Amino acid sequence: MRNVVVKGLGFILLLMFTVLMRSPTTQAADIQVSAGQSIQLAIDQATSGDTLIIQPGTYTESLTIEKAITLRGEDGVVLEAEGEGNAITIMGEGVTIEGLTVQNSGLNKTDSGIYVQEGSNHVIKDNVFKDTMNGIYVNKSQDNTISGNQISSVSEHFSNRGSGVFVLGGSGHIIEGNVMMRVQDGVYLESVSNAILRNNQALGSRYGLHLMFAEDVVAEENHMESNITGLMIMDSKRIRVLDNEVINQFHVRGFGLLIYESEDLLLEGNEIRQNSTGLSLEKTVDVEIRRNIISANQVGLEFIGQNKNNIFTKNNFITNIVQSKISNNEMQLDNGEVGNYWDDYSSFDITGDGIGEETYKAGSLYDQLLEKQPYWQFFFESPSIKLWSQAESFFPSISADVYDVRPLVEPVQLADDAAVGETSRDLGVLIVSLAFLWFSILCIWLGRNFA
């Protein structure tokens, strides 16, 4: 009897299972779309979960997607929007778009290659955007992934271009591995929370990454080069800027990093090299800045207005033309234990703990004069200014007091791989010298034998 019940139950379960498997709603189909057909027509006929595989060719149309489908372009699929509005508009949940070349959107401010109007969990990856006003515009939606795209805007002055990825509101986005060239801002985040910007490249644009009213954003391992400003953080909170390269922002108004009216930030492991101004902080509170390289900038570090609690530790300030330009209230830069390496610092380390005995003073009276009389830049490094600065250092109370009590006498060894490189070079030297040694012994031995 019991056996029968068990068998019966098993049969019923099996039946339910097969019925579920057969259910048409769970069966996702692959639909082929080939050149000459309309992608929009295929989208209209598809059901959620379907994948549209687009065959190579140029498709002249604009698309609207409202269901959870995947659009996958084979190599050489071009979507041409003919200068009208958005090429693709996305609504609903879980739309995936990959492998398309999207070109020629309209020229209004919000016109885009892909316009995400609403929804969540959309994936936009490995697409190419050409001559689109904005590449991807994400309006108030959640948890989208934007990765591996190549974006360039229209060939206009940057004030008439759109951004690579423009995100307005919403949260939880991951923006990773995109390359943005000649756009307005590489990635623009406004009123966005919980976003990750990783491994993106922004080149030849206005601002590489631009954060406004953003909260809880991580920007890591991005590469910003030859923009007006590499990374612009404005009115934002809880931002972590880690291991980025910010190079060659040499525009007359150029900055490596410009941080304005923000609070609770961490800047760690960044390389800020060859910019007009490397790092500028204005009206910014509670910033931890550690283990960065700030080198070869025209101005290394700039403070404007009232900053509070900006803690600098183990940074290398090297070969900046002007190390720092300070117009600020009193502030101690080090954390009381360890400070930074400033290559214009000269004092002695008597105690041998790697920390100079004299306090390093950032900025000078000259900086404050420059702010009021910009033309006095003419006297930069002139004997009179040098004499003045020297005299002033004997009466430090005159100038703005921004100082490092624990300056380092040696540069900080930042990258671990640098140390690895050094040991391997040592090994190389050892092998070569051993070879030479053997060779000379051989010569001596041969010489003796033949003599």
Next chain:
Amino acid sequence: MKRLLSVLLISVIVAGCSNEQSFEPVEIDPEVDVCEVCNMSVSYHAYATQLYSKDGDVFLFDDVGCMFEYIDKDQQIAREDIEVQYVRDLETEDWIQIENAYFVYNPDFWTPMANGVVSFKSEEQAKEFVQEQGKGEVLNYDQLLEHKWGWEG
């Protein structure tokens, strides 16, 4: 020859002196012009504003909110030292003296510094904009002076 030269020189000097200080709005060059307050390039023409001091110095802003922040919060210039302030008509981008302009405010309107205030030449245009957008509150200059800005927090 000497007389000719001196006549020329004097005429140049006189011409230089007779040149009155002009308070006409300056052309914006987005390549180099940045907002006096927030450092952003003045890229969006329609939202740009400018202010002349009585001394003839001109200051540029990317958002009308930044101009008010410059005066009221940062106190970089006293109101009695201001000669003239200009804003732009959102549609035609013509410069208008701020006292003659009408404004529309809604926190959802996009402006460069998220202040949500846009400006128009006439009250009718401002009202039209409100109708178009389905939201927004029309303000004249006196009402704008009372407006509570985002940066007042």
